[in-house]
Amino acid sequence: MSLPGPATEEGGVRETSKNSETSGPIAHQSSANGHTMADDLAETLHHIVTNAADLLGVQHCSLALMEPTSSTLVTIASVQAPPKGQRRARFRLNEGVAGWVAANLSPTTIDDVSTDPRFKALGPSSVGSMMCAPLLSGQQLLGTITISSPELAAFNAQSLKLLQVFADQAVFAISKVRQMAEAFQQTGQLATLLDVSRAMTSTLDARQIFRAIVAGIRRLVRCDDAMIFGYDESEQELRVVAGMGLRSARLSDVRIHMNDTQSVAAWVAQKRRPLLHAPGERGGMGQVTEAFLAGDDLALLSVPLLSKERLRGVVTLARPYPFDSSDLRAMLNLSNIVATALENAGLYQAVKAEQERLAAIFASSSDGIALIDQNQRIVEANQAFYAIQRHPKSDNLLCREALHCARSGGHDLCRQGCMVLSALQYHRVAPIAEIEFTPPGETRPTRGQNLQLQKRQVALSITPIQTDRGWQALVIARDTTPLREMDRMKANFISMVTHELRTPLNAINGYLDLALEGVAGELNERLHEFVRRARSSSEHLTSLVDDLLLISRADAGQFRLNIGQANLSAIIKEAIEEVELLAADAKVKLVARLAPELPPFPGDEGRLKQVVRNLLTNAIKFTPEGGQVTLVGEARRNQIEIAIHDTGRGIPPEHLLRIFERFYQVARGQGSRGGQGLGLAIVKTIVERHHGSISVESSPGEGSTFTVSLPLQPTKTSGPGWRREPAGGATSRPLDLPGAF
Secondary structure, eight states, X not given: OOOOOOSSTTTOOXXXXXXXXXXXXXXXXXXXXXXXXXXXXXXXXXXXXXXXXHHHTOSEEEEEEEETTTTEEEEEEESSOOOTTOOOOEEETTSHHHHHHHHHTOOEEESOGGGOTTOOOSSSOOOOEEEEEEEEETTEEEEEEEEEESSTTOOOHHHHHHXXXXXXXXXXXXXXXXXXXXXXXXXXXXXHHHHHHHHHHHOOOHHHHHHHHHHHHHHHSOOSEEEEEEEETTTTEEEEEEEESTGGGGGTTOEEETTOTTOHHHHHHHHTSOEEEOTTOOTTOOHHHHHHHTTOOOEEEEEEEEETTEEEEEEEEEESSOOOHXXXXXXXXXXXXXXXXXXXXXXXHHHHHHXXXXXXXXXHOSSEEEEEOTTSBEEEEOHHHHHHHTOOOOTTOBHHHHTTOSSTTSOOTTTTSOHHHXXXXXXXXXXXXXXXXXXXXXXXXXXXXXXEEOOEEEEEEEEEEEETTEEEEEEEEEEOHHHHHHHHHHHHHHHHHHHHHHHHHHHHHHHHHHHHHTTXXXXXXXXXXXXXXXXXXXXXXXXHHHHHHHHHHHHTTOOOOOOEEEOHHHHHHHHHHHHHHHHHHHTOEEEEEEOSSOOOEEEOHHHHHHHHHHHHHHHHHTSOTTOEEEEEEEEETTEEEEEEEEOSOOOOGGGTTTTTSTTOOOOOOTTOOOOOSOHHHHHHHHHHHTTOEEEEEEETTTEEEEEEEEESSOOSSOOTTOOOOOGGGOOEEEXXXXXXX
16 A cells, blocks of 8 residues: 655655555455555545644645654655655654654644754755644554644644644544454454364364464464474474475475574574564574575564473564564464464374384284273283184173183183172282183194193283273283193103102112111211211202202192191191201200190191291201290181291391292301202292291391291182192182293
């Protein structure tokens, strides 16, 4: 839009761009009749200056508005139209009378312009006197209104009051039009923000979201190019994630480091504040920005994208003419949405990548993985789960069918209650259990060409988890059949080796006993000591072989108990007799306290005697000379309890959880006598096979107390470590597999 202006200071010739609209956003808003608001404002202001000239009886009156982006007054309306092709006059602050009024915010009257140094003629002029008043909205300067006359002293105080009235009318008109323009602009911005928000929520595709955002930016702020840089926090880099315009393609593959001093975007990201770069400015412009501009003299608007006080990226806009405060304000409002979009896109990509990773793990895992709901239906399972369970995949499959709970030849762990439902009901992780079953129709030939059922062992881990569908059980199945086969092979090998070792050991022990008895002749004192030591070491080796054989049989499920009515008094008496000599040599006192008339209970007396003997031996070993080991036997709460207390150095707390592990030994101190670390492991194995439990209490320097609890009545259900052969040849047992899952 081009508006006329006078040829003198009040309308003189001063070159200006046609795009330098002083009304900011007003020029872009259209009224109902098709005119822009700038056209309507110019027409209103022209009526004001015409009426002012008529009322004051002059022929020259003009009105100038302050340009927002520069401290310059631009003539908008005047009574006399300038010659064709002449552009509007411009005045800087303190330039001419209008510039002085604008700088001082005060009206002035000049009776003779030839004597006033503030007057500056822009060409041939017949001005004798003049008045000029500022257009003030509160303390904000909007512009000036000026009248002139060729006569000297043509104006008085009343004239100045009239001019001020017209100035107030102009301020009112300008304010109303600007308010309407701002309302239109805010409405457009809100519509654009709403469209961008809808685009963000209508899809999870990051590219579509960013394309919608870039299109919204160009609707919100007029620009030739718009680019969104995403921030890679791990690499400390900015990279283009979306762009629109010919220049944006020049930086599509560029990665800008945060410390790059050659980039406007990097500066904004580092400082975390916006930047307005006007055309013609070159300070701080580096080759990265120059590559984007490609030699064009453009204005840049760059805004950081911050969400939850974290940098998400940068938005950069470019166009030939300067950006103003309204553009910056609009972009700051939009930047919150863009930052949220970047954050959501990052979260979506992270979740998507995690889902793909978990799906790949789920599909390719060699362990079977299944989710089972509270109706015992398999919600989801991988192929390995069906392969391990030897069950075809089908819909609406129940866990008791897949886990072989409801068929002959299956396991019996769920006979007393479903393991899965128990875990879901109490929200507790079920102990790792091993099931043994016979897949239907699966057989293998033996050496005699007879067919026998092929049994399989599977270890199960059952963990309750809360999902969007409620509580479900995560079941992980691992085929332990090869491990059990290896255990059986190992047990057979150890059994064979120990059997082969026992024969020569028995012969060695026999001949050593004969030598000690003097059958081959009397031994002198020195030879007798040598033979006695050899006999002790041979007996120790025999005991070690027996321990290894017991452990290997337990691992292979071949450990059997000879259950009968056990007498605790007899068991303790025989065990004490076997360790009395050891206690005497160690100078440790043995004390036994048994309750009278202890009832018989189901147990293997031989193995229980081994339990008491091992515990007594262990207590003597860690009790210093002069100490005491006390054994207490009694019946309490339908249980037989055997407690062995020593006055040794005690067990440090960090070792208490591991002392029942095989080959685990507490560091020996002064007064301790060595071992292989199998005694307590064997005790735990035998006690658990009796459906009992063992516990330990100890404090360093105060000794230790081991307590064995055994049931007085036969146990109807299998307990930890119990193994039996049910009908159909299927077996089951809870299992402790260290590091299995």
